[in-house]
Amino acid sequence: xxxxxxxxxRLRALCxxxxxxxxxxxxxxxxxxxxIVATRDRAWTIRTTLAAAACLGACALGFASWxxxxxxxxxxxxxxxxxxxxxRREASTDPTPHAPxxxxxxxxxxxxxxxxxxxAATIERLGDSDTPEVLxxxxxxxxxxxxxxxxxxxxxxxxxxxxTREAVRLLPGTETxxxxxxxxxxxxxxxxxxVHGPRPSAADLSRQAEEALQRRDTHAALTLLRRLxxxxxxxxxxxxxxxxxxxxEASNGDPRRAVCAFRLYLERWPAASVRPEVERALAGLxxxxxxxxxxxxx
Amino acid sequence: xxxxAARRGDATAQAELFEAHKHRVARQILRMTGDPSAVDDLVxxxxxxxxxxxxxxxxxxxxxxxxYRIAVNKVRNWWASGTRRRARESIALVDTEAAVEEGPEAxxxxxxxxxxxxxxxxxxxAKYREAFVARAIDELGLDEASxxxxxxxxxxxxxxxxxxxxxxxxxxxxxxx
Numbered sequence: 001x002x003x004x005x006x007x008x009x010r011l012r013a014l015c016x017x018x019x020x021x022x023x024x025x026x027x028x029x030x031x032x033x034x035x036i037v038a039t040r041d042r043a044w045t046i047r048t049t050l051a052a053a054a055c056l057g058a059c060a061l062g063f064a065s066w067x068x069x070x071x072x073x074x075x076x077x078x079x080x081x082x083x084x085x086x087x088r089r090e091a092s093t094d095p096t097p098h099a100p101x102x103x104x105x106x107x108x109x110x111x112x113x114x115x116x117x118x119x120a121a122t123i124e125r126l127g128d129s130d131t132p133e134v135l136x137x138x139x140x141x142x143x144x145x146x147x148x149x150x151x152x153x154x155x156x157x158x159x160x161x162x163x164t165r166e167a168v169r170l171l172p173g174t175e176t177x178x179x180x181x182x183x184x185x186x187x188x189x190x191x192x193x194x195v196h197g198p199r200p201s202a203a204d205l206s207r208q209a210e211e212a213l214q215r216r217d218t219h220a221a222l223t224l225l226r227r228l229x230x231x232x233x234x235x236x237x238x239x240x241x242x243x244x245x246x247x248x249e250a251s252n253g254d255p256r257r258a259v260c261a262f263r264l265y266l267e268r269w270p271a272a273s274v275r276p277e278v279e280r281a282l283a284g285l286x287x288x289x290x291x292x293x294x295x296x297x298x
Numbered sequence: 299x300x301x302x303a304a305r306r307g308d309a310t311a312q313a314e315l316f317e318a319h320k321h322r323v324a325r326q327i328l329r330m331t332g333d334p335s336a337v338d339d340l341v342x343x344x345x346x347x348x349x350x351x352x353x354x355x356x357x358x359x360x361x362x363x364x365x366y367r368i369a370v371n372k373v374r375n376w377w378a379s380g381t382r383r384r385a386r387e388s389i390a391l392v393d394t395e396a397a398v399e400e401g402p403e404a405x406x407x408x409x410x411x412x413x414x415x416x417x418x419x420x421x422x423x424a425k426y427r428e429a430f431v432a433r434a435i436d437e438l439g440l441d442e443a444s445x446x447x448x449x450x451x452x453x454x455x456x457x458x459x460x461x462x463x464x465x466x467x468x469x470x471x472x473x474x475x
Contacts (some may be wrong), residue, residue: 006462015434030316070472
């Protein structure tokens with residue numbers, strides 16, 4: 001006899017519950033489907049025709065260029081060779097003479113509350129014109145040195161107090177937490193697994209918040225959702241998390257904080273499809289609230 | 299044969315095909331997504347794709363199996379797109395005023411187990427999620443799941459078990475060594 005699947009009885013119970021769901025009778029009509037099929041078929045034909053025409057045009061252009069190149073004198077070609085090396089870049093002086101000797105090109109994860117290397121922030125090594133290779137929004141390949149973190153100011157990222165003069169020391173091979181303090185100064189702190197524990201991902205925080213809600217631990221859920229919203233401002237989990245946070249703040253008797261969470265949501269995702277609902281929810285909450293990020297002021 | 303007629307664009311034959319399978323497809327989609335609000339849109343997408351692909355449908359396959367595969371693909375796109383996120387946002391927004399009156403207990407109760415289960419399911423890689431749904435929710439045998447998902451039996455078995463492990467982790471349940 002084959003063993004049951006899934007093996008975990010709790011999971012099995014959930015799967016049985018999922019299997020027993022019954023949809024309401026569908027409102028989809030076959031005529032609607034036929035109409036959509038006809039529309040898409042027509043659009044596909046037009047696209048295919050246009051693509052074929054563009055292809056033919058490109059081929060004709062290519063052929064004309066080829067013919068022209070055959071009939072004229074060939075242009076001189078400049079080739080780079082080992083005898084003709086590119087101009088040498090001046091060696092950069094090490095801006096951190098006291099830095100320990102660490103192998104170059106160490107992958108140094110950068111965790112930042114408000115910085116994303118792919119959009120609002122750039123990072124450059126002092127005394128070196130080469131920009132570090134950015135692997136993803138949180139990781140760059142760094143060598144030992146001091147780095148400037150530059151945050152582009154924009155309406156969406158109100159970080160105008162952070163200037164290019166702010167320098168942050170990033171230690172290669174060490175996760176560094178970069179934040180902007182309440183006075184607009186850039187702060188960095190080496191992330192120590194011994195002190196802080198492993199840095200939870202947005203998904204971890206989201207899951208932990210859900211677990212806290214399940215066990216009715218409102219305080220923990222609030223803390224986790226606030227952390228999710230500030231530590232991972234652009235994560236999909238933070239998007240729904242902010243709305244959960246707003247609702248939980250309201251239900252926890254703090255409508256002013258709920259206002260701030262809703263406003264932050266609208267600020268971050270102004271084109272969200274649920275904007276009207278968020279605005280409706282805001283209309284039912286106190287109006288005269290000034291917020292700094294998630295916190296009401298005054 | 300009715301399928302031939304449907305393939306030629308016969309409206310009656312296409313309507314029969316739709317009526318014969320729509321409920322099964324709808325239930326399938328609900329089991330795969332756990333989101334009743336997504337069912338109609340996805341049913342429509344499945345049958346649009348099916349009608350457009352009728353010409354290439356091979357007679358050696360069952361219509362059920364063929365529709366199942368289309369549904370798997372459509373649901374995969376749905377999980378990957380922002381649709382699921384938007385649905386969650388709508389859920390998060392429901393009744394903020396009521397939440398103010400009813401307090402955190404009501405809020406916590408709203409996040410019920412099944413919703414949590416589907417959220418965890420949504421965080422799995424598609425191939426694991428699909429194998430798990432086929433085996434655990436649709437309760438298909440390994441052979442049938444293999445046929446419907448178009449992957450070898452051993453792969454379905456491995457993916458489904460791996461999905462169980464990942465799901466337990468996602469749900470915060472301890473995984474036995």
